[in-house]
Amino acid sequence: MTENSKAIAVFCSTLATEKELKPxxxxxxxxxxxxxxxxxREPEELLNYSVNxxxxxxxxxxxxxxxxxxxxDRSAALFFEISxxxxxxINIVTRADKLYPVKLKRKLKNQCPPLFYIAGESEILNSAFIGFVxxxxxxxxxxxxxxxTVNTVAQAGYGVVSGGAxxxxxxSEDEGMNNGINIVEFVSDSMMRKLRSPKILTAVQNGNMVILSEVKPDAGFNAGMAMARNKYIYIQSEATVVVRTDLNKGGTWGGATExxxxxxxxxxxxxxESYPGNMALIExxxxxxxQYWDGSIPDILGRNTMASDSFVRTAVQEEVQLSFDGF
Amino acid sequence: MWSDRELEARATQILKEMYGEEAAFREGQYEAIAATMKNRRSLVIQKTGWGKSLVYFICCRLLKEGSNGVTIVVSPLLALMDNQLAAAEKIRLRCGILNSTVSVAEKAKTFQKLTEKELDILFITPEGLFKDDFQEIRPKISVGLFVVDEAHCISDWGHDFRLEYGKLNRVISALPSSVRVLGTTATANDRVVEDLKKQFGNNVYISRGTLLRNNLYIQVLKMKDRASRYAWMAENIPNLEGSGIVYCLTQRDCDYVTDYLIKNNIRADSYYSGKANAEEALKKFQNNELKVLVATIKLGMGYDKGDIAFIIHYQMPQNVVSYYQQIGRAGRNIPKAYTFLMMGQEDEEIIEYFIRTAFPSEKELCEVRDLVQEHDGIGAGQLLPFINAKKARMEKALNFLEHDGYLYFDNGYHSTPKPFRYDSAHYEEIKAIRYREMKDMQQLQETGCCYNRTIINSLDDHTLSDCGFCANCCGRLFPETVQASNLEKAQQYLESLQMLIKPRKKWAAIDDPGFKELSYKKIQYQNETGICLSKYGDPGYGALVRQGKYAKPPRFSEELVGKSARLLQQLIQDNSIQYITCVPSLRSDIVPEFTKRLADRLKLTFLELLEKTSAEPQKTMENSSFQCINALRSFRINDGVHIPEKLILVDDIVDSKWTLTVCGYLLRREGCTMVFPFALADSSQKED
Structure with a gap:
């Protein structure tokens, strides 16, 4: 980790904290x-300032x-935990790192989380994904x-991004693994437990899968967190497929409407038609x-693009967006 | 925080509180203190006795004054030296210590003091640092300074591999530069220093002084055979003042040497991993109730006794760094200490074995990791039935995999997402270095130059002057020959050595449907305690056994028959034994042929009672589970034979004892009441 990254971890990681001391x-x-x-100034300088x-x-x-x-003051304990x-x-990647998910940083700018816990080769985050919720x-x-649909997406050259629930x-992840395509999981809890499945471990070891968690790796389920990570799935994807949603309630509905x-x-x-939530979303x-969808994504101009084009498209979008390269 | 001038004034004042108004810093001490306080990363490489602990005591006191958190000293020390504690108390530092000898209640108390900020300095072993209970309170402790004692251990180029130091290494590299870290060691050569720099950060302050100890009188004794070395020790130890250590390479040598010294009226005991009452022996030595402690390298780092007056190396250490460290135990608080380096003809073979087996193979690592991945949460013991590898090898593989981040332990082993890569180039490089280091050690024996200078030069202290007091500088210190009568006595002793074959009492973990009901059960029909003639390959009979096995055609010599007969005579008489049988083999008749000659010599009746069914050669079975299952599958009792009541059961080589155990079990199940195993040589490997 760079010194800037270490500083962000010191101030923002929930590791080695207690009731009386929150990040x-x-x-x-x-x-x-x-x-x-x-x-x-740079975050690392904060490590040497007095409280005043x-x-x-x-x-x-x-x-x-x-x-x-x-x-x-708890730095030593924290880095014992981190190591x-x-x-x-499981590593920590912060907004000061090159390996931080770049799409999140571009779209959420200063709203993106200070750090993620990550397992796997983060380079695959730069390839193109379709989200599944x-x-x-x-x-x-x-x-x-x-x-x-995952098979279609695989044929079209995309990976799968989902929430690990x-x-x-x-x-969708399982079918993605069967296809040997890239998979990204934004989990909202139990990252460590996920990593105990032999199938998932193999996919991560082979460089096909990355798991990210905004909460610490042994955190349990929390509805707020589950809701918050939905947006990471959408933003990491080129487009996201809603398979089934309740109407006017639940995480899927909330994420899709957002x-x-x-x-x-x-x-x-x-x-x-028998799924009212789905129909309302389409509306x-x-x-x-x-089931006949061919994997192409209609863009704002009404043109259909395939995965191979999506880099071009992202690049075009990048130009019109203000970049955020802060910490 | 202080200005430079204030800091120096304050540090000097503290020093005077400790040692009186006359006290002044030794060269480099204040600089190391200032660097630790200001630069935050420092490495002190100074010889034993230089005063490394003074550096952290004073830093600790300075930090205490600024309420800058506790000082944590990670040290393999078993106990603090009294004079160090006294020094700390003089400057009102509240010390705590956590090691394996501390009781649960004391530990709880120390934890409480820590969290309530009632301690200034905590000494903790690397193991303790990563224990769950300490992890729990860690977030409540504000650490002002982190001291790594014996810092060379965190470099994996160091000669001591310990898993906890590997973890510590990773923590040190992860710490932000705002956390103060001080490493101290007396034994780091350039290579290790370079490596440490990577962990501590390149702007680390390095304090490095001469390593010459000016009270170690070194002498090399060129006697290669065991008997001369035994005789020399028996003859000369009584003439040495005070108490000392004899270092051996293997546990077996420790036992024999200890036994021989005791037979020569020298108060001696031994100390090595897994030895019963090892701690008691150490305590006796500490209290000067022993003249000699015979030890493997297990007694190394972290052992302190101020008045050790001599150190004898019965066999050559693996490298000069270990040698320097081991002789460095001597003469800490006394003006003069003698060290004697002996080298046996067996040393090279033993050390080569250590080097060869230091790293697990790619296959071992791969197999173990795959197994853990398939069986998430599996324990070390549960792996044995799945994998044909020695228990010690498998444990080594687990340790390496954990060290390199492929596995972790949390209520059982778990695989990590890290893709597996076997770094053979790295391991080969280390092996090559270790071979070179062994050669350096051998050259030390041959050198005509100053021993002290040669040693510290090879630790990259490039001093050019001779010490003036070692055997090469001033001539012979102690005699290099032994009296003929003493030599004869030692020869007789070594000749009389025999090993006992203790019966196995429990079956191993068995994963075979045919024998599953035996798994972990008590063995219903056990052998009696038997006799083994030699250690395979050892000079003397052990070498004769090897010669016999590789002769064309294979045949054990008459000398072995004669010696075996002499060994067994008493046992046969005491138990009125009339029959002898042997472990059958499919591949050669060397054992039955030998047993028949032995039967003739002993006037016993030779019986062929057992049959070997086709199984794998036992020597290809690597762990207890596999050996046990394979032996069970390998033997049956011949049809229609008469089983006598008492028997001698002969085999050539004994290793795991499963073959003898299973054969004895079958014979006793068919009505035999006593089976006495006998083997020509023991090939099992036990070392520290």
Whole structure:
């Protein structure tokens, strides 16, 4: 890790913290990152400031400066923890790292999380993916549709990005593994437990799979986190397939409507009349697909693109977007 | 924080509190303190007695004054030296220590003090640092300074591989530069220093002084045969003042040497891994109740006794660094100590074995990792029935895989996402270095130059002056020959050595449907304690056994028959034994042929009672589970034979004892009441 990265871990990682000492919230770090950019300073410098200096330089309340000082005091313990996870093959990647998921940084800018725990070869994050989302409990028809669609996506040259949960997530990943394509999982809990499955381990070892978690690797389920990571799936993808969603409730609905509103990527929705949630999404602008979908994604100009074109497309989009290269 | 001038004034004041108004820093000490406080990363490479602990004691005190957190000293030390503790107390440092000898209650108390900021300095073993209980309280401790004692261990180029140091290495590299880290060692050559720089960061401050110890009187004794070395020790140890250590390469040598010294009225005991009452022996030595402690390298780092007056190497150490470190145990708090380096004709073979087997093979690592991946959460013991590898080899493989981040332990072993790569180039490089280091050690024996200078030169202290007091500088210190009567006595002793074959009592883990019900059970029909004539390949009978096996055609000599007969006579008389049989073989009749001659000599009746069914050669079975299953599959009792009540059961080589155990089991199941095994040589490997 670079010194800047270490500094972000010191202030933002939940590792080696306790009830009385919480890490900085992502939003708070975002504010500090902007301030640092303004001052033309680097995060690593924060490791050597006194608490008073932190307060005056960053123009933050005394309480927050104190909190940062205490977070820093636990550095040795923290890096024991970090190196324990490194020995387990789980690394930390922060906004100061080149290997931080670049698409998230471009689209979420200063809103992107300060750090992720990551397992696997992060280079594959630069290839093109189709997202898969849907409810945790699915029926046979949903599973069949998901597997077929993953096969289509594989044929078209994409990988799969999903959330590692039960139901649609795990079916799409499993079919992706069967196809030997790249897979990215943004999990919201239990990263360590995931990594105990021999099939997943093999995929990660072979360089076909990356698992990312915003929460620490042994964290349990948390509905808020499960909701928050939805946007990472959409943003990491070229387009995301909604297999099945409830109407007006649940994580899938919330994630899909957020993406439609923000316009991050095209939302592709399974066109099934008996699923009212799906139909409502299509009404709100999701692109309907069925089992005959050929893997092409209609873009804003109405042209269909395949995976091979998507790099070109991303590049074009990049130009029109303001880049965010802060910490 | 202090200005440079304030810091120096304050540090000097603390020094005076410790050692009185006259005290002044030794060359380099203050610089090391200042670097640790300001630069935050420093490495102190200085000889034993230079005062490395003073550096961290003073830093600790300075940090305490600024409320800058606790000082943690990671050290393999078994106990703190009293004079060090006294020094710490003089400057009102509150010390804690956590090692394997600390009781649960004491530990809990230390933990509490730590979290309540009532300790200034904590000494902890590398193992303790990674234990779950310490991990739990870690977040509550603010660390001001992290000291790594014997820092050369965190370099994997160092000669001591320890898993915990590997983990520590990774932590040190991960720590942000704002955390102070001080490494101390007396034994790091340039190669290790370069490696340490990588872990500590390139801007690390390095304090490096001369390694010459000016009270070690070194003498090399050129006597290659065992009897001369035994005789020399028996003759000269009584003339040496004080107490000392005899270093041997193997545990077996420790036992024999100890036994011989005791027979010569020298108070001696031994110390090595897995020895019963090893700690007791150490305590007795510490309290000067022993003249000599006979030890393997297990007694190395972290052992401190201030008044060790002599060190004898019965066999040559693996390299000059180990040698320097081992003789460095002597003469800490006394003006003069003698060290004697002997070298046996067997040394090279033993050391080559250590080097050859130091690293697991690619196949071993691959197999073990695949197994763990298939059986997530499996324990080390549960792996044995799945993999044909020696238990020690498998454990070594597990350790390497854990060290290199392919496995981790958490209630059983788990595989990690890291793709497997066998770094054979790296291992070969280390092996090549170790062979070179062995040659350096051999050259030390031959050199006519100053021994002290030769040793420190090879540790990259390029001193050009001679010490003036070693045997090469000032001539012979102690006699290099032994009296004929003493030599004869030692020869007789070595001649009389025999090994006992203790019966196995429990079956191994068995994963074979035919014998599964035996798995881990008590063996219902056990052998009696038997006799083994020699250690395979050892000078004397051990060499004769090897010659016999490789003769064309294979045949054991009459000398072996005669010696075996002499060994067995008493046993036969005491137990009124009339019959002898042997372990059958499919490949050669060397054993039955030998047993028949032995039967003639002993006037016993030779019986062919056992039949070998086609199984794999036992010597290709690498661990207890595999050996046990293979032996069970290999033998049956011949049809229609009469089984006598008492028997001698002969085999040529004994290793795991499973063949003898299974043959004895079958014979006793068919009505025999006592089976006494006898083997010509033991080929099992036990070493530290």
């Amino acid at each position: 900085l919230e992502p939003r708070k770090w975002g504010e500090i990152a902007l301030k640092l950019q303004e001052l033309k 200096e932190l307060q005056t330089v960053l123009d933050i309340p005394a309480e927050q400066a104190c909190q940062m000082g205490r977070l820093r 324990k996870y490194e020995n387990m093959g 849907g409810s945790r409990s699915i029926e046979f028809g949903d599973e069949e549709f998901t597997r077929n 039960k139901g649609v997530d795990s079916v 993406c439609l509103k923000k316009g991050w990527v095209p939302v592709l929705c399974r066109n099934k 709100r602008g999701a692109i309907p697909i069925d």
